[in-house]
Amino acid sequence: MKIVWQNALLILSFVAYQYFCLSHHSTIGVLRTENYSQIKVPLDYLLDKKNAEYGYFRDDKNNPKSRYEAINELVSKYDSFEASKTLCNMMQNPKGLAAVFGVDSLTSAILQSTCDHFEIPYFITSWRPPTTKVYKTVLNFFPEAKLFAQALSEVVKSLQWNNFVIIYETEEGLIRMQEILKLQTFESTGGKKTNILVKQLGTGADHRSLLKEIKVLTEINIILDCSTENILPILKQAMDVGVLYLGSNVFLTSLDAHTLDYSSLKTTANITTIRLFDNNNPTITNVMKLNKNEIKTETILFHDALLLLTDTVNALLNTNDLTMSPIDCNGPDMSRTGYTIVAYMKHKQPPNDTLSGPLIFDTKTGNRIDFNVHLVEIQDDREIAVWYSNNTLVLTRDFAEASDAAVSNLQKTTVIVASNFLEPYLMERKEEGEILTGNNRYQGYSMDLITEIAKIVNFKFEFHVGNYGPSKLDPKKKKWTGLIGEILERRAHLAISDLTVTHQRREVVDFSMPYMTLGIGILHRKPAKEEVNMFAFLDPFSITVWIYTATLYLIISVVLYFIARMTPGDWENPHPCDEHPEELENTWDISNCMWLTLGSIMTQGSDILTKGISSRICVSMWWFFSLIMVNSYMANLTAFLTKNRMEPTIESAEQLAKQSKVKYGTVDGGATQAFFRDTNYSTYKRMWEMMDSASPSVFEKTNPNGVTRVQNTPRQLYAFLMESTQIEYEIETKCDLRKVGNLLDRKHYGIAMPMNAPYRTAINKAILQLSEKGKLEELKKKWWKDKRTEPSCDNTPIENSDAMDLANVGGIFLVLGIGAALAVVLGLAEFLWNIRNICVEEHITYWEALKVEVKFACCIWKSKKKVKPVTSGSSASGSHKDERIDNKSLVHSIMHSAGSFMNLNN
Numbered sequence: 055m056k057i058v059w060q061n062a063l064l065i066l067s068f069v070a071y072q073y074f075c076l077s078h079h080s081t082i083g084v085l086r087t088e089n090y091s092q093i094k095v096p097l098d099y100l101l102d103k104k105n106a107e108y109g110y111f112r113d114d115k116n117n118p119k120s121r122y123e124a125i126n127e128l129v130s131k132y133d134s135f136e137a138s139k140t141l142c143n144m145m146q147n148p149k150g151l152a153a154v155f156g157v158d159s160l161t162s163a164i165l166q167s168t169c170d171h172f173e174i175p176y177f178i179t180s181w182r183p184p185t186t187k188v189y190k191t192v193l194n195f196f197p198e199a200k201l202f203a204q205a206l207s208e209v210v211k212s213l214q215w216n217n218f219v220i221i222y223e224t225e226e227g228l229i230r231m232q233e234i235l236k237l238q239t240f241e242s243t244g245g246k247k248t249n250i251l252v253k254q255l256g257t258g259a260d261h262r263s264l265l266k267e268i269k270v271l272t273e274i275n276i277i278l279d280c281s282t283e284n285i286l287p288i289l290k291q292a293m294d295v296g297v298l299y300l301g302s303n304v305f306l307t308s309l310d311a312h313t314l315d316y317s318s319l320k321t322t323a324n325i326t327t328i329r330l331f332d333n334n335n336p337t338i339t340n341v342m343k344l345n346k347n348e349i350k351t352e353t354i355l356f357h358d359a360l361l362l363l364t365d366t367v368n369a370l371l372n373t374n375d376l377t378m379s380p381i382d383c384n385g386p387d388m389s390r391t392g393y394t395i396v397a398y399m400k401h402k403q404p405p406n407d408t409l410s411g412p413l414i415f416d417t418k419t420g421n422r423i424d425f426n427v428h429l430v431e432i433q434d435d436r437e438i439a440v441w442y443s444n445n446t447l448v449l450t451r452d453f454a455e456a457s458d459a460a461v462s463n464l465q466k467t468t469v470i471v472a473s474n475f476l477e478p479y480l481m482e483r484k485e486e487g488e489i490l491t492g493n494n495r496y497q498g499y500s501m502d503l504i505t506e507i508a509k510i511v512n513f514k515f516e517f518h519v520g521n522y523g524p525s526k527l528d529p530k531k532k533k534w535t536g537l538i539g540e541i542l543e544r545r546a547h548l549a550i551s552d553l554t555v556t557h558q559r560r561e562v563v564d565f566s567m568p569y570m571t572l573g574i575g576i577l578h579r580k581p582a583k584e585e586v587n588m589f590a591f592l593d594p595f596s597i598t599v600w601i602y603t604a605t606l607y608l609i610i611s612v613v614l615y616f617i618a619r620m621t622p623g624d625w626e627n628p629h630p631c632d633e634h635p636e637e638l639e640n641t642w643d644i645s646n647c648m649w650l651t652l653g654s655i656m657t658q659g660s661d662i663l664t665k666g667i668s669s670r671i672c673v674s675m676w677w678f679f680s681l682i683m684v685n686s687y688m689a690n691l692t693a694f695l696t697k698n699r700m701e702p703t704i705e706s707a708e709q710l711a712k713q714s715k716v717k718y719g720t721v722d723g724g725a726t727q728a729f730f731r732d733t734n735y736s737t738y739k740r741m742w743e744m745m746d747s748a749s750p751s752v753f754e755k756t757n758p759n760g761v762t763r764v765q766n767t768p769r770q771l772y773a774f775l776m777e778s779t780q781i782e783y784e785i786e787t788k789c790d791l792r793k794v795g796n797l798l799d800r801k802h803y804g805i806a807m808p809m810n811a812p813y814r815t816a817i818n819k820a821i822l823q824l825s826e827k828g829k830l831e832e833l834k835k836k837w838w839k840d841k842r843t844e845p846s847c848d849n850t851p852i853e854n855s856d857a858m859d860l861a862n863v864g865g866i867f868l869v870l871g872i873g874a875a876l877a878v879v880l881g882l883a884e885f886l887w888n889i890r891n892i893c894v895e896e897h898i899t900y901w902e903a904l905k906v907e908v909k910f911a912c913c914i915w916k917s918k919k920k921v922k923p924v925t926s927g928s929s930a931s932g933s934h935k936d937e938r939i940d941n942k943s944l945v946h947s948i949m950h951s952a953g954s955f956m957n958l959n960n
Contacts, residue, residue: 080123080376080378082363085154086126100122104120120371131161138164155360170189170191173392175191176193180355182196188418193359194421195359199229203230204445206328218248218250218276219252219274238250274299278306286314301810301812302323303810306327310352378390401417431459459812469548470547471548472520472549476551493516498837499836504548507820524721537551542808553804554725556801566807575793576793577774577781580790611644625639654673655676707795720776765791779803786839
């Protein structure tokens, strides 16, 4: 029996010698400030794994392994003395310490200094600010502070925010934001300068006042740097004050933000955060045995640090005698191997199975300089980009996926669409006997357009309609009014109406691609059509003057006749060769007198003239009278026939700018007014100066008011400058209006939405699709023409108003026609009267004489006519050759009979 006990004791001694003396043991110290359940998972996993390797390779002298165990102690956060005492007690462990895992607390500095003094590796797994003090045995597995700040800056750049707010909790957060603050001078796409507002969270738990200050900003993009436990309370308060809405963006810098449950927020805002590891890596869940949304960054970094430490210790067992002995903080210094372990870890090729990416350290400071940052979308837990430490950013989500995510958010809410009442864009719909609610209360181009877009994108919408007025910046309140104000005040997701895309508006909101192209036109009233007066040529003189002139014509003709008979100078020798004639002849019968006076007033003259002194005096006075009357008539006739050209008419903007009689204006505060106010073109600048200085004001509150003013201003003395599409709508049924000249510029209508709205791409695609199908043109034709109840006008261009119409001179043509017809009638009467004389004198029948005269009249090539007509029954005897027949015309016979009656002929 004694021999049995001796053999058992010998075996136990041998095993104890093998275990305690021939094998290597490593103890790892873990300092904690709270429950370390997250650390315990990777700690237990790796120790079990490494100890299993130890048992397998224990007798392998070529591949020695160490056996590992861990001790953990709760350390004070604030009491440095107590913390250092706890560490000293841990270092007195009989087996010594291979390394110490520290904590992020106010006592961290004393712990690092202590470990560095006693050459014990000290590992940090949390962020620490930049420092100039270098510890030889300290390794920080969290990314180096400056490099991490650069990573945050590159991530923010990738978000393409033109304006954002940084909200930080502590001064440490401001250090992390230092590279982001430098983006203030970064010029983003489109040449817009990045504006950054920095706010610090105050003391206490209520931050609503701060969030209300942010609410008034043009666009809400927030970078929130705070502790993980404060994220949800702050976001809930942001929801309460209306900061989180469809289109707003929040970037969380906390590396553990993904562990929170955001479902209670019920927000459509875009929330993104970052991680130092790929959460979708199946190795993580297999190693940690935890839900992937519960794994904290510290857990991952602890795993990688412990993995690197154990691999380092096992590797050094081949070449070094690693001595780990207990340390007395108050005892003498001893030679230790901590420097060897840390130096090897700084230069060692990192393990391939790390969870936070490559482990590369600065050999001088011990800071980690190689890592990856994953940008993650919280709601869908989707990775959208990865930043690598070589300053490379790779987008892992394509454009289509980003657009789909934005559309998904849009479909979760009822889109509020703001609009104005303005025909034909939006009008009230009235149905007899039916009570209309919701969107059924409205109709118009805007309603149909949004309806078509909603069908394509598949979202629900609700119209908020009111008389919002023009969209302009109030210089006193520094706030936008109108539909732009509705977007900026977060009361609407979209705004649609006759909303022009301008540079100033694009600085505060985003616009969709144009759905309508237009320009500024001039609306003016057509000249009033005057009643046609065919006898306008009589207007230069009054009826009294015409009567007096005609009377004077007859009186002067008779007076001249008597004077010519009395004055000797007008009695002439009928035979100039006979010096002593028995009779004198006077050619001034009543017909010649009337012909002379008529020719004078017609400025045509006469083939015979008076020779007597008294008669010439009479004729001269008549000529003077005729000169004055004719020239007065011509001057007045010119004015009367062209009086329409004297009305204030305009045909272009240049004509409008050069005159001052016709006033012109725009909508006050609208895009058209801004165009003239900000232009550098001389003509338009001169027009703005005229409008701005006009009194009373030429500006109107709305387009309908401007149209009414154009119609009601007498003599076309007001023109209104407005968008060409609205002019087209107005002149379609208002026939007294017209569009003047060409377009002054080229602009577009777009749908307004918050700056950087994520659903902008979806809206643009829908508009492009409607344009390609011709739906936009159909909608315009529907509301500009087909839906109009009033009859359409004939809007053919007005001909040149400088040209005289036939109606202005039609009376002259009429007088000419009547005179010519009278001449023809008298000519026929003379012709028939002459035939009657021939048949009496020649003793032939009337029809025979008519036949002979008509036959001769048709021979147009004959220019000589015999005194006596040749007929078949005419005698050829010579007795008839000396006979002469006085073939006087009917008019001469009448005048001769009148003279005989008056006893005036010799």
